[in-house]
Amino acid sequence: MKELFSFLDPPFDALAAAVALAGIFVTFIALSSLFFIWLERKVAGRMQDRLGPTRVGGKFGWLQTVADGIKLLVKEDTTPNGADRILFKMAPYLAFCASFVAFISLPFGNGIVGRELSVGAFFLMAVLACEVFGVILAGYSSGSKWSLFGGIREAAQVVSYEVPRALCVLVPVVVAGTLNLNTMGQQQEGMFWNWRVFHDPFTLVAFFIFFITATASCKRAPFDLAEAESELVAGFHTEYSGLRWSVFFMAEYGSMFAVSAAASLLFLGGWHTGFLPFEPSQEWGLLGHLLNGVVFIGKGFFLVFVMMWMRWSLPRLRIDQVMMTCLKYFLPIACVLLIGVGVWELFAPDWLESGWRYLSSIGSLLAILALIVRLLTAPLSVPKGQLAGAWTGLSTPLMRASGR
């Protein structure tokens, strides 16, 4: 990036490059959160057998978020009587800061990164952990009981889910031998069996644990206890309206994309397509960089979509269930994974390593293909009392027990 501004004197070329990158990222975050809000409504609609937004902006209601934004901008801002006014106004921006700063260390392609921190992965986790502070302050300063409960729950939940999440980050770090996210991406160059998730059985499990704990620390359903609509009205943002409220949402969608992108960098090959045996940016120049960016953003968007899918599929957990799942399951499992990957690196012979890599990667690919084929060929409507879609013809234990 610095090379583009080489016509400037030394300190200023770096500055210009920094401004350009930051500008690109800000635009990206703003646009992607607009897109995510639309997508969330569309996904929710489809999963609940409705259409979702259809009117604003023509065919798919794709201007819905813009209309929402204008509404939020001209909406009355109220600050409740019991609130701590300064903190109340500051809280959303604190949350937004944290999720936004996380983007600095995310490489969107080979070397397309705000700052290639040598501790990128660690920095990402550290900064995302700070987002909780805005939420607690919002909960405290609102002067409403619902907000307070939401804030407290959020604090306990995020502080605890940080631990298994960080342990799961360590698993690929042990394999990579670096915390630099850009280097990690470079290491997974080539075909998809080079992706970290297929490196050994432990990284495979670690990917799923990481994704679940990351969902929890983004306070997304089924772990959205901070805003549980059916219990706490709206949780920590009960008293917020207008722009401040929307800033909280930009923070949430920003951090959702950040953890998804981190997951794709740590486990899913980063910006590599997985089907090109070389680094696109070196072979094709600018076109390769563009391809990298599209692939990286695509992977991030897909994982965000999976989070939405989970949100509308699973019921919310209770607070004690959430905390105990973390303590009694995720923490021990993540610890075992960490030790396991150490043992594997130390003792696994070469034939086992490469064997596992090819078997698991090609096996996963075939399994996914089989699922897609089954989804496409399965009948669209099934008789009452049977499972639909890819599961046609199968039955759950409960169904078997009741003799169907």
Place this chain on the structure above:
Amino acid sequence: MSVLDEILFAIVALGTGLGAVGVVFTRNIVRQAVCLLFTLIGISMLYFLLGAEFVGATQLIVYVGGTMVLVIFGVMLTARQEFVTIRATPVEWFTAGLLGLGLFTILAKTLPALESNASEKGQLPSTGPIGVAFLTKYLLPFEAISLHLLVVLIGAAYLARAKKRPSDLPKIPLEKEEK
């Protein structure tokens, strides 16, 4: 160091200092905690300015993501009134001022004598050398930390379990039965 670097340092240092002043002069305890938060973030940025990325990120995760959450929690746990305010007595002002002045004098005296501008030395130790140091030269302290944390864990367990016996539970006044 270029001019830009100096300006950058000045901004960060100013922010950190203002946060610290805010902690001293704010009365409301939660706002004090928020000022402290800004100071801690500023310090982590200073670490980044020195190229100590690992320490900077550590500062963020331990103090901002962890300790400050606990502080706010503690305040929320103890705060019974609307806004808890803290007022210092003149004696406290005097003692604190004296101590602060003393510390400032010592720092002002010693700092010029120290080798300055560590950031110009090039290759600064990052995560790798820290790891080597932990696992070879400072192995004993490293394992001792683990022992320390074990003690803390046991202490926390004691705290968590030491609270309620049935007789200590507050009696919930039952509603009077209607005749």
Place this chain on the structure above:
Amino acid sequence: MILASVVRTSAGVEAAFNLADYYPIFIFLILLIAFAVGTLVASQITYLLGLKPYKPTEVKLMPYESGMDPIGSARMQFDVKFYLIAILFLVFDLELLFLYPWAVLAYSDGADPKWVEVFRRMVFWEIIVFIALLTIGFVYEWRKGVFRWR
């Protein structure tokens, strides 16, 4: 000497320090502040243009309690177990900090292959001891019933 100033991890030599590399972080922060100020200004402008109403009433500014008049202050005491859980996890958080340098280093290629062979095994057992000590704490807590949510 083991305590080298430059360590070759499997990812290569870490880059030299240059403050200019850190400008993006600070530019990001400046942009953030600009964003915050910008939204505030935008909301003020919409208000001045008369697009945004501001008509506070006593009831509108009441803390929301499902339509009832608020009972008591919202700054009430809550259960201490949230606090204890947070303390517990802070300890684990600290433990993790010390694992990061290990994870980076544990399987690095290094310069001298013979030394690496010794180093890898040694480091592995060191970290096993480290984790084992904390596992004792974890098991103790579990047996003590700290993890029971009451």
